Amino acid sequence: MVKTKFFVDNNGISTFVINRPEKRNAVDYEVMTSLEKAISEVKANPHIKALVITGAGSQAFCSGGDISAFHALETAAEAESMLKRMGRILYELLILPKPTVALLNGTAVGGGCEIAIACDFRISAAHSEFGFIQGDLGITTGWGGGTILFEKLRYSDAMEMLTSSQIYSVERAKQVGFLSYVTSYQELAMRCEEWLLPIITKPSAVLTAYKQMPIAKWSQVGLWERMEAEIDHCSLLWESEEHKQAVNNRLQKKA
Numbered sequence: 001m002v003k004t005k006f007f008v009d010n011n012g013i014s015t016f017v018i019n020r021p022e023k024r025n026a027v028d029y030e031v032m033t034s035l036e037k038a039i040s041e042v043k044a045n046p047h048i049k050a051l052v053i054t055g056a057g058s059q060a061f062c063s064g065g066d067i068s069a070f071h072a073l074e075t076a077a078e079a080e081s082m083l084k085r086m087g088r089i090l091y092e093l094l095i096l097p098k099p100t101v102a103l104l105n106g107t108a109v110g111g112g113c114e115i116a117i118a119c120d121f122r123i124s125a126a127h128s129e130f131g132f133i134q135g136d137l138g139i140t141t142g143w144g145g146g147t148i149l150f151e152k153l154r155y156s157d158a159m160e161m162l163t164s165s166q167i168y169s170v171e172r173a174k175q176v177g178f179l180s181y182v183t184s185y186q187e188l189a190m191r192c193e194e195w196l197l198p199i200i201t202k203p204s205a206v207l208t209a210y211k212q213m214p215i216a217k218w219s220q221v222g223l224w225e226r227m228e229a230e231i232d233h234c235s236l237l238w239e240s241e242e243h244k245q246a247v248n249n250r251l252q253k254k255a
């Protein structure tokens with residue numbers, strides 16, 4: 001089965017689907033490569049007005065990094081190369097000069113929440129749940145998503161979401177500003193299109209100009225450098241006994 005899909009509709013809305021429902025749409029190297037390519041295509045293709053990222057099935061949007069695949073990364077240096085690669089992809093997604101939507105068809109945890117927060121909007125199915133659960137694994141966010149969360153949510157809300165590792169319902173996630181809109185799973189695709197319609201019917205130059213406003217700020221405040229610092233911290237924690245034990249427990253389904 002192909003691990004990702006990418007298509008563009010007649011309105012210029014492109015959709016990237018992580019297609020690993022049996023692994024709750026976990027991100028491995030193949031998924032990373034496809035996402036990297038899709039972002040480049042969206043940036044370069046003048047017919048594409050927006051990018052939607054979603055997951056296959058109704059159970060998960062994305063369960064973060066593929067812990068079976070990344071379990072093999074033992075040292076801080078080994079972890080850093082994977083984390084930095086995905087961090088750069090999320091930075092490119094963040095600064096894409098076109099509107100982006102995380103279409104949350106199900107639960108997002110760990111790096112899944114990092115992908116979601118790198119998008120401009122988060123539209124969710126009513127049954128989804130969200131958690132920056134990295135703290136329970138003895139690490140921090142490692143793809144730069146913590147830094148992005150602090151940019152997009154109120155300080156105390158971002159701080160609580162990250163440090164508590166709690167699972168948020170859609171109600172709570174909407175309350176803290178993590179979500180833009182909630183609908184039923186059945187209506188998700190249709191509502192997303194409706195949501196995007198007043199946006200994608202504007203000239204591309206207008207959309208790009210608006211997107212440039214936060215991008216200029218992020219460049220001034222050295223956002224990428226701050227994401228790199230986050231990645232460095234996570235890499236160091238990666239080689240801790242606490243992290244290795246937590247991942248082993250999860251792989252053996254003890255936690």
Ligand SMILES: CC[C@@H](C(=O)O)C(=O)SCCNC(=O)CCNC(=O)[C@H](O)C(C)(C)COP(=O)(O)OP(=O)(O)OC[C@H]1O[C@@H](n2cnc3c(N)ncnc32)[C@H](O)[C@@H]1OP(=O)(O)O
Nearest residue numbers: 022023024026059063064065066067068110111141142143
């Ligand atoms: C590495 C980067 C780092 C970052 O920088 O942020 C991270 O992303 S850390 C976070 C890593 N992710 C996790 O630890 C999440 C683990 N998964 C779960 O907590 C749960 O699966 C779920 C997402 C809450 C869904 O629960 P549920 O619907 O009950 O499914 P199962 O738990 O039964 O899983 C089904 C199936 O999928 C496999 N799976 C799930 N998540 C991952 C994953 N992240 N990597 C690899 N495989 C995953 C799980 O092992 C099951 O497989 P089988 O046993 O073969 O059926």
